[in-house]
Amino acid sequence: MRVERLTGVYKNVLRDVVVLAYRCSPVAGTQGPRAETSAVEWISPDEAARRMPPVFAARVADALTAGPPASRAHDGHDLV
Numbered sequence: 001m002r003v004e005r006l007t008g009v010y011k012n013v014l015r016d017v018v019v020l021a022y023r024c025s026p027v028a029g030t031q032g033p034r035a036e037t038s039a040v041e042w043i044s045p046d047e048a049a050r051r052m053p054p055v056f057a058a059r060v061a062d063a064l065t066a067g068p069p070a071s072r073a074h075d076g077h078d079l080v
Contacts, residue, residue, distance in 0.1 A: 001024040001025065001026060001027060002024060002025050002026075002027050003022050003023075003024050004022070004023045004024060004025060005022065005023050005069075006020060006021070006022055006069045007021050007022060007023045007059070007062050007063040007065075007069055007070065008020075008021045008058075008059060008062040008063070008069050008070035008071070008072065009021075009069060009070070009071045009072075010055070010059065010070075010072050010073075010074060011072070011073045011074070012073075012074055012075070012076055013073050013074070013075060013080060014075050014076055015076065021059050021062070021063065023063045045060060045061060045064055048060045049061070053077045053078070054077065054078050054079060055072075055074040055075075055076065055077060055078060055079055058070070058072060058074075058079055
């Protein structure tokens with residue numbers, strides 16, 4: 001994978017955990033299941049929002065948006 005850019009900084013206020021999310025792109029090979037991944041799918045941003053809790057859907061939306069990295073706080077499920 002090639003790291004393209006930082007897309008967001010996300011703090012779980014209940015667990016005091018900070019995640020730095022990066023947009024990446026494949027360099028070579030095919031994408032598919034691996035030891036840490038049971039399935040791989042390419043889906044639309046709208047479909048991602050339907051399948052994920054709001055906090056994770058926001059990360060996808062932030063990664064697809066041009067501009068500076070987002071900075072968000074959440075409770076593990078919803079943005080706060």
